[in-house]
Amino acid sequence: MTQLKFPGGLSEIAGQYDAILCDVWGVIHNGRDAFEEACVALVNFREQGGKVCLITNAPVPKQQVIDYFLPLGVPTDAYDDCVSSGDATREELAKRRDKVFWAMGANARWERDPYLYQGLNLSFGEPDESDVLLCIGLSDSLKDHPSDYTDTLKQGVDRNIPMICANPDKQVRIGGQLHWCAGALAEIYEDLGGSVIYPGKPHAAIYDLAVSRVGDAAANKSRVLCIGDSPTTDMRGARIQGFDGLYVGTGLTEHGADFQTEVSDLLADYGEEATYAMTGLRW
Structure with missing residues (x-):
């Protein structure tokens, strides 16, 4: 078990790493505004010669992720490249061009779902005629609850489609x-007995893409640091891939009076570990 450390800033540990694979949502922005201190930390790391690849479970290709940065205030010099679950998903979809897909889409108001499969010439159909279920999200991610979709998801499980x-x-x-x-929704699908393919974190496909983007900087796994705000995707992914992990508490947790105890308990609850933890990414 790794002994969790609590550095005051990234500057205290930056010299130990050549590359950073950094989560996006909850670490460098919250969907409304950039976290200035986090962006500055990544800029400073790059200025010292390190490579930064942003790694996100956003279900869109990376260009749509990057296009979203400018209005939020995320500077272009905070990263070298970006990979998304959407990128890794496109590779999985491309392997199955001969299949019929049942698409379960995200909020219609985002109008971003088609970017995920644009140009792949996929065929889409109804649940009773499809070979694969492509799950992008809930119809309304705020008002709906995943359990509302149980009966719908059971259609795919009953037909044994992945x-x-x-x-x-x-x-x-x-x-x-x-x-x-x-x-x-994928968790419910598995609970019902269905099989799920996960291209994004914490699974290998997205990390393989990220490592390829930083090149030689990731040649030594011990000099790669993964940063994120989720025990089950970011810290689990870092552990599975053999990288050090920095957990930042700007995501789903509410800071208590004792952050160190809170984070230790949180990681233990999920059966995960991290090398470091900070209340937020800063230099």
Whole structure:
């Protein structure tokens, strides 16, 4: 078991690492505004010669993730590249171009779902005629509850079709509100007996993409640091891939009087560990 350390800032440990794989939502922005201190920390790391690849479970290709940065205030010099669960999902979809897909989409108002499969020439159909369930999210991620979809999901389980989960996150904080994500539906699908393919964190496909983007900087796993706000995706992914992990508490937790105890208990509750923890990413 790793002894959890609590550095005051990234500057205290930056010299131990050549590359950072950094989560996006909850670490460098909250869906409404950039976290300035976090962005500055990544800029400073890069100025010292380190490589930064942002790694997100957003179910869209990376360009849509990056396009979202400018209005939020995330600077372009905070990262070298970005990979998304959408990128990894597209690779899974491309392997199955001959299949018929049943798409379970996210909020219609975002109008971003088509980016996930644009240009792949996929065929879509109804549940009773499809070979694969592509789960992008809930129809209304704020008002709906994942349990509302149990009967719908059972249609796919009964027909023994696999689900591709475009976003393994169960919840994400947008501004001050928590929204349900595709991962919550995938959990129900598995509980019902269905099989799920997860291209995003904490699974290997997205990390393989991220490592390829930083090149030689990730040649030594001991000099790669994963940063994130989720025990079950970011810290679990870091552990599975053999990287050090920095947990930041700007996501789903509410800071108590004793942050160190709170984080230790949180990680233990999920059966996970981290190398470091901070209340928020800062230099």
